[in-house]
Amino acid sequence: MSDFFWFSDAQWERIAPLLPTDVRGKKRVDDRRVLSGIVHALRCGGRWADCADVYGPKKTLYNRFVRWSERGIWEGIFSALAGAEDAPDRLFIDSSCIKVHRCAGGGKGGPLAHGIGFTKGGRNTKLHAVCDAKGRPVVLILTPGNVHDCKVAKRCIEAMPPSAKLVADKGYDSQALREWLDERGTEAVIPPRKNRKIQYDYDKAIYKQRNVIERMFCRLKDWRRIATRFDRNVKNFMSAIALAAAVIWWL
16 A cells, blocks of 8 residues: 555645535545545556556546546645745746647647647647745646747736746746836846847846756656646646645645
8 A cells, every 4th residue: 555645634634625515416435535546646647547446446536537627626726725825035937848648639629729839849738837935836837838938927927926036047038027027026037148238137146046946847747647748638737737736745
C-alpha cells in the first residue's frame, strides 16, 4: 500500500469541505478512496484502465474525474485553497510548453479550441503561471503552445491583487506591460532586451529569485500526465494541473 497515494488526515480535512454536496440519486462511494485513486493515476501517467484495484472500480475514477472537470470542480478546489492566503508582496510569472501526445488530438472543435498549437517542436500546449515567493502557484492558464507570453501576461496578473513587485524574464519585456504595471503600482523586475533603446534598471538581487517559478514547473511535471499531455479535452487537462497544484502546495 505504500506505493499508492492516499490523502492524509490533515489533507483530507482541508479538501473535504470543498467537495460538492449536491448529490442526486445514489449516494457517492467513498470520496477519499476515489480522489486518492485519481491523484495516483495523474501522478503515474498510466491509462485509467490500468488503475490499481485498491481504489475501486476504474470506471468510477474516470467518470468522477471527467464529470467534475466538466463542472469546474477541480479548478474550484485549487482556487479556493490558493485564494485563502493573503495577497503576496512579490509575484513571479512565466510559462512552460507541454508536449502533446498523438492520442490527445482529434478533440471536437479542432486543436486551437483545446489549447493545442503548432511550434517548431511539434504540437504543444503552453501553461502560463503566476506564483508567490514560496513557489506556490496562484494563477494557472492554458493556451496553444504558439501564443506569446506577453499576450497572456495581463490576463494572468489581473487575477491577483496588485503586488509590490512582479518578477519575469526578458520574454515579458514589453513597453505596454511595463506601463500597465506602473499604473497598478507594481514595480517590474524584468531585464530589458539587448536591442532596446531604453535599458531599464531592475533589481538584480530580486531577479535571482526567479528560479522559484522554474522549480514550480519542474515539480508539476513530476506528474507524468502533466509532463506529457494525453487528454483531448482542454478542461480535463486543466483539471489535472489544478488538482496537482492543490495537492503539491496547498494541502
